[in-house]
Amino acid sequence: DVKVTQSSRYLVKRTGEKVFLECVQDMDHENMFWYRQDPGLGLRLIYFSYDVKMKEKGDIPEGYSVSREKKERFSLILESASTNQTSMYLCASSWTAQETQYFGPGTRLLVL
Amino acid sequence: TQLLEQSPQFLSIQEGENLTVYCNSSSVFSSLQWYRQEPGEGPVLLVTVVTGGEVKKLKRLTFQFGDARKDSSLHITAAQPGDTGLYLCAGGSNTGKLIFGQGTTLQVKP
Numbered sequence: 001d002v003k004v005t006q007s008s009r010y011l012v013k014r015t016g017e018k019v020f021l022e023c024v025q026d027m028d029h030e031n032m033f034w035y036r037q038d039p040g041l042g043l044r045l046i047y048f049s050y051d052v053k054m055k056e057k058g059d060i061p062e063g064y065s066v067s068r069e070k071k072e073r074f075s076l077i078l079e080s081a082s083t084n085q086t087s088m089y090l091c092a093s094s095w096t097a098q099e100t101q102y103f104g105p106g107t108r109l110l111v112l
Numbered sequence: 113t114q115l116l117e118q119s120p121q122f123l124s125i126q127e128g129e130n131l132t133v134y135c136n137s138s139s140v141f142s143s144l145q146w147y148r149q150e151p152g153e154g155p156v157l158l159v160t161v162v163t164g165g166e167v168k169k170l171k172r173l174t175f176q177f178g179d180a181r182k183d184s185s186l187h188i189t190a191a192q193p194g195d196t197g198l199y200l201c202a203g204g205s206n207t208g209k210l211i212f213g214q215g216t217t218l219q220v221k222p
Contacts (some may be wrong), residue, residue: 003156035212040121042200042214043155058209090154098143098204103154 003027004104006091012110019078023091023105031097032074034058034066037088037106049074050097081111114139114205118213125191126221132188133199133216141203144177144184145210149198189222 007022025032031050035043035058044059047066055066063085065076074093079083088108092101115217119134143162147155159168161177161184168175172195174187188195197215202210 009152040214042118043202043212045209048209092154097209100145100157100160101155101202101210103156105152105154 004091004093004102006089006104006107008107009105010108010110012112013078013081014112015082017111019081019109019111021076021078021091021109023074023076023093023104024072025074025093025102026072027093027102028071029093029095029102030071031094031100032068033092033094034064034074034076035090035092036060037090038072043090046076048097074101081109083111085109086111114141114202114203114211115137116141116211116213117202118119118199118201118216121214122217122219124219127192128190129220131188131191131218133188133215133218134183134201135185135201135203137203138182139203139205140181141205141211142181143204144181145202145204146175146184146186147200147202149200149215151197155198155200157164190219191218193220193222196220 004025028087043063049055049068065077066078091104144157145160149155164179164181166177172189201213205211
């Protein structure tokens with residue numbers, strides 16, 4: 001079974017802090033994704049990566065950056081957290097960008 | 113920009129009732145996926161439909177892809193409390209990525 005794990009289930013941070021969210025997948029997938037999920041807005045793509053050290057901006061990249069130094073690991077960085085970044089963050093991986101995406105359990109981030 | 117609109121956004125029904133969730137767009141999608149997300153978990157794929165007019169069944173769940181590949185529906189027969197969750201449709205877009213609908217929250221009361 002594919003397993004996607006995320007470093008934290010819940011995080012509470014203060015405005016201005018730097019926040020790291022880490023995602024690890026064990027299926028050797030080429031593609032990895034970071035989404036944020038807000039009520040009524042569905043899943044919005046922040047960034048995705050199609051290979052090590054490769055990344056592309058999604059629909060809402062502002063305020064975020066990513067890092068993919070190893071194939072199995074994809075990190076989302078909030079350089080200076082703001083209250084409007086309070087959300088559920090979901091990581092996913094897949095063989096190709098349009099095939100089945102396997103999701104982690106999510107990280108619920110609260111920025112105070 | 114390709115968009116997927118789901119309706120209804122919220123649905124609260126009694127156990128045993130039937131329901132249909134719709135996923136509509138003005139754009140053509142190469143494929144359409146349906147996911148279910150339970151509280152505290154990530155979405156899990158239920159089915160993928162790729163051919164216009166395709167119908168797939170998964171126990172009490174029936175999925176249909178529109179003939180023009182612009183819309184899809186999910187029908188649940190005799191809903192059970194275990195069907196409670198968030199249902200998301202996602203389309204394979206012309207940008208090479210998945211586009212997600214905003215989701216339908218289903219509550220099935222015993």
